[in-house]
Structures are given as C-alpha cells and as structure tokens.
Amino acid sequence: MSTFPNQAIALPEITDMAADERHAALTYLNDAWVEAVREGLDEDCIVQAALFTALRALVATYGEDASGDFVARLAERVRAGDYTLAGPLH
Numbered sequence: 001m002s003t004f005p006n007q008a009i010a011l012p013e014i015t016d017m018a019a020d021e022r023h024a025a026l027t028y029l030n031d032a033w034v035e036a037v038r039e040g041l042d043e044d045c046i047v048q049a050a051l052f053t054a055l056r057a058l059v060a061t062y063g064e065d066a067s068g069d070f071v072a073r074l075a076e077r078v079r080a081g082d083y084t085l086a087g088p089l090h
Helices: 014-038 043-062 064-079
Strands: none
Touching: 014 043, 043 064
16 A cells, blocks of 8 residues: 555656756856856866866766767767857857
8 A cells, every 4th residue: 555645746757857957967067167267267277177077977987989979979069059158258
C-alpha cells in the first residue's frame, strides 16, 4: 500500500530538472566570472582557464573521440550565432 496521499503530486519532467541544473550551473559560473573580473583578472585569462577546465572535464567524462566531435562542431555553432548575446560586445 502506498504512503503517498491520494492527491496527485506534480513532479517536474526530467528535462525540466536538467534545465534547472544547467541554469544553476550557469549562474554559479557567471557569478564566479564577475567576481574574478572585479578582482582584476584579465577576462582573456578567465576565458582560457574556463575553456581548459571545461575541455578537461569533457574529455574525462566522454572521452577524447566524443569530445573532439563536439569541439569540431563548435566553430559552426559560433558562426551561426548560438553563443552571441544581444547587446553591446565586450
């Protein structure tokens, strides 16, 4: 016999939970980025460190071949505007 109440409980979809986690992760990273800039770190150094850290984690998680395939598609996505924010450029 279930211990859940008879009333239906609305649980978020798995995709919604994944989106929430990605949003939280992006918020943490953005906050750290802003703090590093405020502390005087050059933004180019932050970019290089972030890319290195992300690629290292990507390879550790998915392997070199899958990571290489992902990275190979990035140039096309950058040129297509997938990472361009509206507003002034830095």
